[in-house]
Amino acid sequence: MVAGFTGARPVTGGGDDARMDELLTTMVLLHAGVSALWLGSMAYSLFVVAPKLTRMLGGSDGAEEARRAEDASRHAEAHQDAEAHQDAEAHQVAEAQRIAGAQRIAEAQRVEEAQRVLAHGNRWPVVGLVGVLWVTGLVLVLLAGDRPAVWWALVAAKGVLLAAATGLFWWVSWRGWPRRVFALPAELPALSRRFRRVAVLMFALVAAAYTLGILAAHS
Numbered sequence: 001m002v003a004g005f006t007g008a009r010p011v012t013g014g015g016d017d018a019r020m021d022e023l024l025t026t027m028v029l030l031h032a033g034v035s036a037l038w039l040g041s042m043a044y045s046l047f048v049v050a051p052k053l054t055r056m057l058g059g060s061d062g063a064e065e066a067r068r069a070e071d072a073s074r075h076a077e078a079h080q081d082a083e084a085h086q087d088a089e090a091h092q093v094a095e096a097q098r099i100a101g102a103q104r105i106a107e108a109q110r111v112e113e114a115q116r117v118l119a120h121g122n123r124w125p126v127v128g129l130v131g132v133l134w135v136t137g138l139v140l141v142l143l144a145g146d147r148p149a150v151w152w153a154l155v156a157a158k159g160v161l162l163a164a165a166t167g168l169f170w171w172v173s174w175r176g177w178p179r180r181v182f183a184l185p186a187e188l189p190a191l192s193r194r195f196r197r198v199a200v201l202m203f204a205l206v207a208a209a210y211t212l213g214i215l216a217a218h219s
Contacts, residue, residue, distance in 0.1 A: 024143055031136040035210055038129050042203045057110040112188050123173050130166055154216040161209040168202045
């Protein structure tokens with residue numbers, strides 16, 4: 001759950017109003033700040049750090065290998081009528097594919113090593129961020145008081161999105177990452193692509209939750 005609690009007022013009386021206002025303001029700032037920090041860190045990692053690492057360390061997204069394979073295939077087709085060259089062409093295609101595969105694996109290993117260094121020690125700080133997000137969100141719901149039905153619907157939807165993002169983070173940290181650490185070199189390219197898809201999905205879930213929070217704040 002992110003943002004969307006501005007203006008919530010519990011039912012209080014007397015001198016408790018000021019203390020409740022302070023508590024509400026503190027919870028809103030913590031909740032929104034942690035949400036923005038998590039979202040921003042994911043965006044920076046996905047769209048700045050990862051592409052630069054791949055370019056810097058010679059990683060490839062497969063486009064170069066596809067181009068080489070296509071060139072080899074076109075070259076073989078141009079000489080398909082020449083029986084004497086068919087075996088040589090087939091051998092060249094197979095050799096080009098073998099070299100491209102070996103290069104792709106080596107590049108994936110270099111990128112993987114750099115990513116492991118960058119990811120080391122990040123799990124528990126993120127666990128802390130997610131924990132603060134949930135605790136402050138629940139406190140803000142308890143302090144919400146009387147709100148319209150649309151507000152509660154938006155908050156419930158945010159809770160579902162955050163739960164899904166939390167589940168993905170759990171999978172990455174305790175299931176996917178150990179599998180990636182002990183993966184064979186030939187398995188790294190496919191695992192890296194899978195991790196990126198999961199990371200993009202988690203980013204989209206948190207971004208959608210943040211958007212719903214903004215909508216809730218104006219409902």
